[in-house]
Amino acid sequence: MGRALKLTDILVTIIIALIFGLVYKLWGPLYGFVSVFGLHAEQLIYGMWFIAATVAYLIIRKPGVALLAEVAAAHGEFIFGGEWGVTTLIFGLGQGLAAELVFAAVRYKKFDMFTVSLAAIASAGASILIDFYYGYIGDLALWNLLLLIGIRCVGAVLIAGIFAYFIVQALEKTKVTNLIRPVSSNDYKDLDK
Amino acid sequence: MQLDFSFRETWLHKINPSFKFILIVALFIHILFIHNINIIINYMIGTAILYILFTGHPWKRLLIISIPFILIFLTSSTSMIFFGKGEVTWFKWGLIHITEEGFFRGLHLGFRGLVFATLGIIFALTTRPVYLFYSLMQQLKLKPKYAYSFMAAVRLIPIMFEELQTIRYALKVRGVQSQKGILGFYHLLKSYSIPMLSQSIRRAHRIAVAMEAKRFSDTTKRTYYYLVGFSKLDVYLLIYFVVVIGTSYYFANSYSYFPIQDVRYNN
Amino acid sequence: MEVIASVNKLRLKFPGAESLLFKDFSLSIRKGEKVLIVGSSGSGKSTLLQVLTGLIPSSVEVPMKVENIKIPLSWGFVFQDPESQFCMPYVDEEIAFVLENLQIPHDQMPSYISYYLKQVGLSFDDMHTKTQILSGGMKQRLAIAAVLALESDVLFLDEPTAMLDPEGTEEVWNTIKEVGEDKTLVIVEHKINHVVDFVDRVIILSDNGEIVADGSKQEVFEQYKHVLIDQGIWYPDAWKDYLLANGKPRPQSTGWDSNSAITLTDFTGFRGKNKKIEIKNVDVFPGEWITVLGKNGAGKSTLLHAMMDLIKTKGVYTIFGQDAKKINKLSDYAAFVFQNPEFQFVTNSVYDEVAFTLRLEKWNLDKVSNKVEELLEFYFLKNHEHSHPYQLSMGQKRRLSVAAATVKGQPILLLDEPTFGQDAKNTFAILEQIEYLRSQGTIVIMVTHDLNIVEHFSTRVWVIDQGELTIDCSSSEYTKGMHKVVG
Numbered sequence: 046m047g048r049a050l051k052l053t054d055i056l057v058t059i060i061i062a063l064i065f066g067l068v069y070k071l072w073g074p075l076y077g078f079v080s081v082f083g084l085h086a087e088q089l090i091y092g093m094w095f096i097a098a099t100v101a102y103l104i105i106r107k108p109g110v111a112l113l114a115e116v117a118a119a120h121g122e123f124i125f126g127g128e129w130g131v132t133t134l135i136f137g138l139g140q141g142l143a144a145e146l147v148f149a150a151v152r153y154k155k156f157d158m159f160t161v162s163l164a165a166i167a168s169a170g171a172s173i174l175i176d177f178y179y180g181y182i183g184d185l186a187l188w189n190l191l192l193l194i195g196i197r198c199v200g201a202v203l204i205a206g207i208f209a210y211f212i213v214q215a216l217e218k219t220k221v222t223n224l225i226r227p228v229s230s231n232d233y234k235d236l237d238k
Numbered sequence: 239m240q241l242d243f244s245f246r247e248t249w250l251h252k253i254n255p256s257f258k259f260i261l262i263v264a265l266f267i268h269i270l271f272i273h274n275i276n277i278i279i280n281y282m283i284g285t286a287i288l289y290i291l292f293t294g295h296p297w298k299r300l301l302i303i304s305i306p307f308i309l310i311f312l313t314s315s316t317s318m319i320f321f322g323k324g325e326v327t328w329f330k331w332g333l334i335h336i337t338e339e340g341f342f343r344g345l346h347l348g349f350r351g352l353v354f355a356t357l358g359i360i361f362a363l364t365t366r367p368v369y370l371f372y373s374l375m376q377q378l379k380l381k382p383k384y385a386y387s388f389m390a391a392v393r394l395i396p397i398m399f400e401e402l403q404t405i406r407y408a409l410k411v412r413g414v415q416s417q418k419g420i421l422g423f424y425h426l427l428k429s430y431s432i433p434m435l436s437q438s439i440r441r442a443h444r445i446a447v448a449m450e451a452k453r454f455s456d457t458t459k460r461t462y463y464y465l466v467g468f469s470k471l472d473v474y475l476l477i478y479f480v481v482v483i484g485t486s487y488y489f490a491n492s493y494s495y496f497p498i499q500d501v502r503y504n505n
Numbered sequence: 506m507e508v509i510a511s512v513n514k515l516r517l518k519f520p521g522a523e524s525l526l527f528k529d530f531s532l533s534i535r536k537g538e539k540v541l542i543v544g545s546s547g548s549g550k551s552t553l554l555q556v557l558t559g560l561i562p563s564s565v566e567v568p569m570k571v572e573n574i575k576i577p578l579s580w581g582f583v584f585q586d587p588e589s590q591f592c593m594p595y596v597d598e599e600i601a602f603v604l605e606n607l608q609i610p611h612d613q614m615p616s617y618i619s620y621y622l623k624q625v626g627l628s629f630d631d632m633h634t635k636t637q638i639l640s641g642g643m644k645q646r647l648a649i650a651a652v653l654a655l656e657s658d659v660l661f662l663d664e665p666t667a668m669l670d671p672e673g674t675e676e677v678w679n680t681i682k683e684v685g686e687d688k689t690l691v692i693v694e695h696k697i698n699h700v701v702d703f704v705d706r707v708i709i710l711s712d713n714g715e716i717v718a719d720g721s722k723q724e725v726f727e728q729y730k731h732v733l734i735d736q737g738i739w740y741p742d743a744w745k746d747y748l749l750a751n752g753k754p755r756p757q758s759t760g761w762d763s764n765s766a767i768t769l770t771d772f773t774g775f776r777g778k779n780k781k782i783e784i785k786n787v788d789v790f791p792g793e794w795i796t797v798l799g800k801n802g803a804g805k806s807t808l809l810h811a812m813m814d815l816i817k818t819k820g821v822y823t824i825f826g827q828d829a830k831k832i833n834k835l836s837d838y839a840a841f842v843f844q845n846p847e848f849q850f851v852t853n854s855v856y857d858e859v860a861f862t863l864r865l866e867k868w869n870l871d872k873v874s875n876k877v878e879e880l881l882e883f884y885f886l887k888n889h890e891h892s893h894p895y896q897l898s899m900g901q902k903r904r905l906s907v908a909a910a911t912v913k914g915q916p917i918l919l920l921d922e923p924t925f926g927q928d929a930k931n932t933f934a935i936l937e938q939i940e941y942l943r944s945q946g947t948i949v950i951m952v953t954h955d956l957n958i959v960e961h962f963s964t965r966v967w968v969i970d971q972g973e974l975t976i977d978c979s980s981s982e983y984t985k986g987m988h989k990v991v992g
Contacts, residue, residue, distance in 0.1 A: 053446040056387040130358020131266040184503040189321035219895035221436040232568040390592040408849040448590035450564040451582040453606040463601035
């Protein structure tokens with residue numbers, strides 16, 4: 046069974062990513078509005094930025110997809126002139142890599158809610174790590190920093206973990222995912238009946 | 239992406255896209271190591287000049303595009319201003335603790351966010367995605383299957399926008415009411431993403447088949463319709479930023495706005 | 506004659522399907538033949554084309570095996586949907602994509618591009634034109650130009666006009682006739698009006714992937730007409746035979762309340778800040794069936810959107826004497842059926858889809874299930890009540906969308922090209938169902954390109970031109986005028 050990404054896989058991943066790239070673009074201003082209060086309420090919806098990786102992985106189920114999706118989504122947001130500019134690219138790369146590592150750790154064989162939630166937390170972790178350099182978050186008052194980390198992780202699990210899982214489940218009911226999933230060997234056996 | 243609008247083509251449009259891309263990423267990384275608020279303010283002025291004078295778009299549009307910049311400034315700075323660590327207290331009320339150090343660190347973050355945003359917008363306004371991907375294939379050896387997938391996907395964006403609109407109409411006609419709270423948010427996300435995703439997956443699948451039917455292959459060699467090369471303009475852009483950075487440092491030392499050298503705590 | 510493409514004992518099965526689509530299927534095509542393959546949806550005709558070109562299994566993984574297969578040395582493939590066969594945003598870039606694949610040197614590309622565009626009759630002041638602004642017919646001709654760039658002797662065409670209006674359909678077939686003269690053509694089609702005069706061999710596939718008929722077109726059309734009707738093929742006399750079989754009189758909109766149900770006066774609809782549709786003054790009465798005609802982009806859909814209050818409007822719009830703007834829920838009065846049914850589905854099963862609105866209105870359970878059962882029966886969906894709406898066939902999706910939209914029995918029904926892309930059988934079925942609603946007094950306002958509907962179903966015609974209502978007359982007057990113009 047070929048696990049390398051075929052043209053179809055890449056195209057589907059990138060289009061999924063761009064849909065979320067669009068969402069990010071629309072999300073940016075909303076995120077801004079909630080965040081002005083400084084109490085990190087916006088961190089709850091930060092998880093939206095990790096969803097491309099988990100959704101693409103759940104749909105295509107192949108190595109490399111999570112990373113590609115997150116980079117493509119960030120890139121998409123970048124070339125449409127997203128407010129965050131270059132920042133998105135670096136964050137996208139880090140978040141995608143983190144999610145990819147989790148999926149590699151389960152050898153691309155688990156597609157349950159726990160696994161994607163773990164990937165979401167890993168993405169959140171990566172973004173927090175970058176934020177130490179980018180946003181000096183280490184210089185926030187400790188309670189405020191912990192609040193940020195806590196809420197960001199909760200938001201990540203909720204949106205990029207649980208919601209992503211249920212959305213892909215709903216999508217599977219439409220059977221459109223059959224187009225891109227690998228064919229089982231049983232189907233080949235049936236040819237000889 | 240902005241090619242739907244009319245604009246004047248400037249020298250920034252003619253810069254090699256890969257070079258422009260790498261330069262901007264390099265600038266990003268360098269800026270992360272600037273901790274002096276005076277330098278970042280000068281830097282911001284340098285990029286703003288490029289944005290205002292050389293992107294070739296009418297000033298009205300530039301103004302509209304820069305409205306969200308205010309938000310970026312606020313988003314990037316507020317937490318740090320209200321809750322940042324510092325010794326010299328200016329104001330304290332409940333959890334809010336504004337210190338001098340935190341305040342300037344917040345401002346620094348705000349300005350830094352603006353610089354990144356401006357650099358990104360300059361890139362977006364002056365780079366056609368198709369040229370970027372041709373350049374990435376030719377200069378950085380990006381695999382064609384990634385480059386063409388990306389170009390095919392970008393082509394679909396206007397169609398996706400239309401679909402988004404149709405779904406919005408349909409939800410209204412069917413009387414789907416949005417609920418409040420987390421569950422309501424999930425339902426909203428679902429009612430948009432299922433039709434969008436399923437249409438797009440089918441379309442992506444068909445496009446991939448159509449591309450291969452046109453003998454697209456990742457293994458054979460290919461020629462290019464657009465040959466993207468380098469020019470002396472690339473050098474000019476490099477020089478521009480060398481000058482901007484140089485003068486930012488110089489003026490920050492000789493004419494500083496604030497008497498602060500490093501906004502980090504414990505430095 | 507030399508065999509140019511063939512399969513022998515093909516076995517093929519879609520993943521997860523219960524049975525084989527093709528079981529020991531054999532077919533060969535000789536050089537220079539112009540072959541038409543017809544069959545109902547799901548008969549595997551598109552799949553067959555993809556097997557004959559090797560796209561299955563090389564690009565699309567579908568389990569298959571075959572004793573012998575001959576794939577033409579060089580072939581080109583034109584797909585159904587113009588939107589999903591282009592890879593690049595501009596006309597020149599799209600053809601250049603093929604040239605790049607064939608490693609044509611960079612400096613020769615522009616002359617090749619204009620050569621192939623000329624072959625399909627496309628000319629632009631600047632070849633660097635966005636594909637997005639082309640009409641459907643032009644897009645498909647561009648797709649043909651791109652295929653010609655492959656310089657292949659065999660062309661496979663998979664319903665290339667299924668998504669086009671009558672005008673586009675005609676231009677595309679004229680182009681194919683011209684460029685296909687010296688080539689082997691294998692065509693899958695459902696609307697065969699334009700195809701019959703230049704094909705010489707016709708193959709009919711059955712629902713279970715077997716060849717029902719294979720022979721010269723005279724032979725097949727004479728002996729198997731009943732199969733064509735049964736499969737819903739749009740053959741040249743489909744409308745005539747339908748009318749003969751049903752003896753259908755033109756509907757009359759009289760006998761209803763003579764007070765106007767809808768009044769529009771100086772009614773304008775806006776997209777953003779631009780005025781896109783303007784209606785000076787019309788009255789609409791119960792039991793009328795209005796077809797809205799006009800070119801693509803004239804503002805037909807916009808009119809429906811305006812009447813559904815989906816876009817910003819100005820002017821007078823009253824429904825049964827009430828100001829439409831003050832009506833709290835316009836969807837209590839007007840039902841709307843979208844061109845692409847999938848977008849309006851909001852649940853996971855056919856049953857839930859129909860029940861959705863009633864549940865929103867808090868009907869009690871028994872009443873809901875009675876109403877839903879009744880509608881599922883009426884729209885021939887009873888056997889699919891547990892299926893996911895997306896898994897239905899084109900015709901079923903369309904019927905479900907009408908059932909779900911009209912469940913409340915609203916007095917006004919707005920439809921955006923409901924017969925678009927439907928086969929003959931489904932078209933007649935849905936028209937009859939709408940006619941039943943009309944005969945009960947429902948006002949039907951329908952955007953369409955099909956003049957047969959004007960002549961045989963509607964009572965009144967509106968023609969929209971550049972955002973204005975230019976003609977408002979009865980259908981019979983319109984058809985009389987039409988015949989005069991046509992001669």
